Amino acid sequence: MKMNTMLDVKRYSIFIVAASLYVLVLPALLSYPVTSVAAPTVREFSRLAHLDVPNGTRLEETIVPDIYAFRFRSNVHHKCAQYLSGDYQFIANQGGKGWRYLKTRSPVSQADAATIGKRIASxxxxxxxxxxxxxxxxxxxxxxxxxxxxxxxxxxxxxxxxxxxxxxxxxxxxxxxxxxxxxxxxxxxxxxxxxxxxxxxxxxxxxxxxxxxxxxxxxxxxxxxxxxxxxxxxxxxxxxxxxxxxxxxxxxx
Structure with missing residues (x-):
């Protein structure tokens, strides 16, 4: 009888611990920000940049990690494409103004420019x-x-x-x-x-x-x-x- 009582106490303790973890951990998991690893899309870029992207525009990966090129039909010979970071933060060569923040169109900070420079150099x-x-x-x-x-x-x-x-x-x-x-x-x-x-x-x-x-x-x-x-x-x-x-x-x- 005593042995059964001890087993019941142990089972109850395990149940309490499990329930506590469920209550504490589940909300944290649900609230954890989900990040997308998908490559940017022409449509999403058009929406975020408030631009009408011409038909026939291609979005391609470049040799620089997480930097994508928008290649328009007019991008022939030595004409530069426009470039976008995979997180939609930075854009380059829009009007030949160098790297800028997509949302504000203001020049990137020195620190962000250096990060991009290191990526290109690598x-x-x-x-x-x-x-x-x-x-x-x-x-x-x-x-x-x-x-x-x-x-x-x-x-x-x-x-x-x-x-x-x-x-x-x-x-x-x-x-x-x-x-x-x-x-x-x-x-x-x-x-x-x-x-x-x-x-x-x-x-x-x-x-x-x-x-x-x-x-x-x-x-x-x-x-x-x-x-x-x-x-x-x-x-x-x-x-x-x-x-x-x-x-x-x-x-x-």
Missing amino acids: AARPLTIKMGPAGKRDAFILISGVDCGFCRNLERQLHQEDIAYRVVPVMLSDENRDLVEAVWSAVDPSVAWSTIMSGKEANFPKSMEHRRYPWEAFHDMNCMMGGGAPIAIFPNGDMVFGKGILPRIAHQR
Whole structure:
């Protein structure tokens, strides 16, 4: 009889604990915010942005994680798409105004811009051409145009200063696409790029592991940062343009 009483007490205690957990945990589970992992849609973007998106618009993933490209029918050749973050917070290239908050259209904060810059740099790094002294830490990633005179002068100065960096090779005109692709598929892309950027002409031996030039990936990354060249992305995510690059390097030394 005593044993039965003890078992009943234990069962009752377990029941009380279970009931208490149910009362405490269930409301917390029900109130926990549910986040969507679905990719953004053209319709939802149109609603949030209060824009009539033209028929035929495609929304595609880019090489940069969680950044999507709106490709309109007019996005041909070197014309930039518009870019949207997967959480609908940020948009780029709407009217050529850089990264902005979708809701307010105001420029993103320095911290948010740096976060975007780091994302772009992380995606770009495996595709870049290593430049400068071997074994030296890269100072930044540089989007540089094969047909950009300012880029040539900048890289000449970087070489003179023995600065290590990585290049995303682009072209400002489609006429120079063959040249960039030849550099990209060369046995030694860094030597090929240095040769071209120094103004010399050369035929480069192709690598047996010929890689297809990732035109769309590079074009998207360039457009995400405003287009044009040169543009540098520093380790902290800061994106610096043109004449501001050398002063920024000098400041870091």
